Amino acid sequence: MTLAKLRLPKIFNTHWLERQQTTILSAALVITTANIISSLTGLVRERVLISAFFNTLHSQLELEAFQLAFQIPDALFQLIVLGALSAAFIPIFIKLKKQRATDAFRMSNIVMNYLLIIFIIVSLLVFIFAKQITLWRTGNGFSADQIKVVVTATRIMLLAQILFTISNFFSGILQSYRRFIIPAIAPIFYNLGIIVGALLFKQTLGIQAASVGVVIGASLHLLIQLPAIIRLGYRYQFSLDLNFKGVKELFRLMPPRTLSYTLNELQKIILGFFTTSIGGLSFFSIRLAMKLMVIPIRLFGVPIGQASLSFLAHESDQKKRFRKTLIQSTNQVAFLAVPAAVMLLILRVPIVRLVFGAKNLPWETTLMISRIVIFLALSVAAQALVQLFIRAFHALEDTLTPFIVTSITVTSWTFISAAGVFYFHQGSVFLGFTTSLVAFLELGLFLFFLEKKMGQIITKKFLLSQLKIVAAGFLMAVFLYLPFKILDELVFDTSKTIALISLTFITGSIGGLVYIYFAALFDVKELRLLTRVINTIKQKRATYLAQTSEMVVETTSDDSLS
Numbered sequence: 368m369t370l371a372k373l374r375l376p377k378i379f380n381t382h383w384l385e386r387q388q389t390t391i392l393s394a395a396l397v398i399t400t401a402n403i404i405s406s407l408t409g410l411v412r413e414r415v416l417i418s419a420f421f422n423t424l425h426s427q428l429e430l431e432a433f434q435l436a437f438q439i440p441d442a443l444f445q446l447i448v449l450g451a452l453s454a455a456f457i458p459i460f461i462k463l464k465k466q467r468a469t470d471a472f473r474m475s476n477i478v479m480n481y482l483l484i485i486f487i488i489v490s491l492l493v494f495i496f497a498k499q500i501t502l503w504r505t506g507n508g509f510s511a512d513q514i515k516v517v518v519t520a521t522r523i524m525l526l527a528q529i530l531f532t533i534s535n536f537f538s539g540i541l542q543s544y545r546r547f548i549i550p551a552i553a554p555i556f557y558n559l560g561i562i563v564g565a566l567l568f569k570q571t572l573g574i575q576a577a578s579v580g581v582v583i584g585a586s587l588h589l590l591i592q593l594p595a596i597i598r599l600g601y602r603y604q605f606s607l608d609l610n611f612k613g614v615k616e617l618f619r620l621m622p623p624r625t626l627s628y629t630l631n632e633l634q635k636i637i638l639g640f641f642t643t644s645i646g647g648l649s650f651f652s653i654r655l656a657m658k659l660m661v662i663p664i665r666l667f668g669v670p671i672g673q674a675s676l677s678f679l680a681h682e683s684d685q686k687k688r689f690r691k692t693l694i695q696s697t698n699q700v701a702f703l704a705v706p707a708a709v710m711l712l713i714l715r716v717p718i719v720r721l722v723f724g725a726k727n728l729p730w731e732t733t734l735m736i737s738r739i740v741i742f743l744a745l746s747v748a749a750q751a752l753v754q755l756f757i758r759a760f761h762a763l764e765d766t767l768t769p770f771i772v773t774s775i776t777v778t779s780w781t782f783i784s785a786a787g788v789f790y791f792h793q794g795s796v797f798l799g800f801t802t803s804l805v806a807f808l809e810l811g812l813f814l815f816f817l818e819k820k821m822g823q824i825i826t827k828k829f830l831l832s833q834l835k836i837v838a839a840g841f842l843m844a845v846f847l848y849l850p851f852k853i854l855d856e857l858v859f860d861t862s863k864t865i866a867l868i869s870l871t872f873i874t875g876s877i878g879g880l881v882y883i884y885f886a887a888l889f890d891v892k893e894l895r896l897l898t899r900v901i902n903t904i905k906q907k908r909a910t911y912l913a914q915t916s917e918m919v920v921e922t923t924s925d926d927s928l929s
Contacts (some may be wrong), residue, residue, distance in 0.1 A: 434654055
């Protein structure tokens with residue numbers, strides 16, 4: 368008897384992972400969907416770490432130290448690698464690919480080789496002087512035991528960043544080909560790696576099990592992208608030909624962006640110094656609050672910004688089309704980010720409890736995180752828009768302007784925060800306020816320079832669209848707050864998880880419907896986004912159902928299928 372010819376459901380065919388996205392909306396939808404899953408796994412990761420390593424005061428301090436240890440390895444990666452990748456890698460890669468794909472791949476290999484060499488040399492120095500660096504960047508509220516945890520974790524996580532150097536080049540290449548799915552899901556495997564490492568090695572390695580998990584996660588982040596990159600035609604070659612086309616151009620554009628990243632990373636390190644000077648798990652609290660703030664930015668600002676970059680790069684020599692795409696993307700980001708910010712602001716306490724509220728998380732810490740979220744939530748839309756505007760300048764191969772803006776905002780944040788912490792003796796809540804205040808300054812500066820560079824950005828039509836979205840968001844906040852307070856105090860016993868979930872879901876749904884109602888009332892054009900997304904999902908579902916019916920043909924009675 369012959370073996371059956373079997374047509375499997377489409378989900379088992381991995382070619383859908385490498386499908387090209389042809390519009391900004393479809394690309395952003397892919398990235399947003401993956402970012403939702405990635406954010407959820409990231410929050411699960413935090414909850415697992417809190418559950419595993421937050422049982423005693425000693426373990427709480429160790430977990431805070433582990434979180435602080437991320438800063439230096441991550442800073443090296445941001446400065447050495449992302450400075451190049453975000454500067455102009457995708458526009459230059461696309462330009463070379465139009466002429467000859469092998470030249471684009473060779474350029475990426477040359478740049479990656481240089482950055483790997485630099486990264487490894489600097490990592491060796493950090494490995495040797497890890498203790499001195501840790502002592503330099505922590506305040507008096509940090510204990511000697513915490514210093515030891517940071518030093519060990521820093522050294523382990525340097526290996527993970529070397530792997531990230533390679534995998535992020537792969538991400539840039541895939542995005543240049545408008546393959547957004549695999550780069551978008553790679554962070555999911557990174558988070559899963561940390562979870563697996565923490566759970567597997569907890570008994571033998573303690574808090575450093577999480578550090579090992581970071582290395583596992585980085586390995587998965589790389590491996591998940593490798594098959595797709597090979598199928599596109601990429602082959603690794605060791606070359607340091609600085610004169611190869613595109614290499615010098617990229618390195619020429621890299622310094623301003625690297626300096627911008629330097630300032631951003633310096634701000635994070637200063638934040639670590641301020642919070643470790645305050646003590647009382649301040650770094651732990653503000654970091655978790657910022658994680659909640661980052662979620663809507665990752666879901667709306669980053670996806671549309673990433674998806675827009677390749678489209679804006681293609682249109683960089685056509686001002687009218689560039690402006691149209693940028694304004695359309697700006698309105699889309701604002702339309703999605705504003706209600707997310709309102710949700711986070713009004714429902715901050717139940718969200719913190721649901722996301723991080725492991726049984727061993729103290730109520731005082733929960734309240735502290737919630738207070739910080741109040742201020743951070745106010746700037747969510749501003750920070751989401753900044754992600755888009757940065758990429759707009761990169762598409763124009765202008766890395767100097769973002770550096771100027773970042774210089775102004777980081778300097779302002781540092782002086783205001785330092786005055787608050789050391790002169791007025793304010794705590795981590797004040798740092799949240801400063802972060803939000805400076806985010807609006809950054810947004811204003813980017814809009815000013817975009818208008819100066821491109822013209823006809825800040826028009827009456829543009830401002831009216833933004834005003835309508837903000838008004839709908841404000842009315843959403845009003846109508847969301849009232850049912851939330853009533854249900855919280857009179858209906859639900861929020862000491863129970865099911866009741867807490869019910870309260871959050873019901874009030875969140877009410878808020879969402881109110882926002883949609885007022886958006887329709889104000890004739891917000893971006894409301895059509897929801898219709899387009901729903902129709903796209905319906906079409907894809909119909910196609911999927913039509914193509915995934917299982918069929919077995921040419922079978923005979925002697926076949927044995929299990």
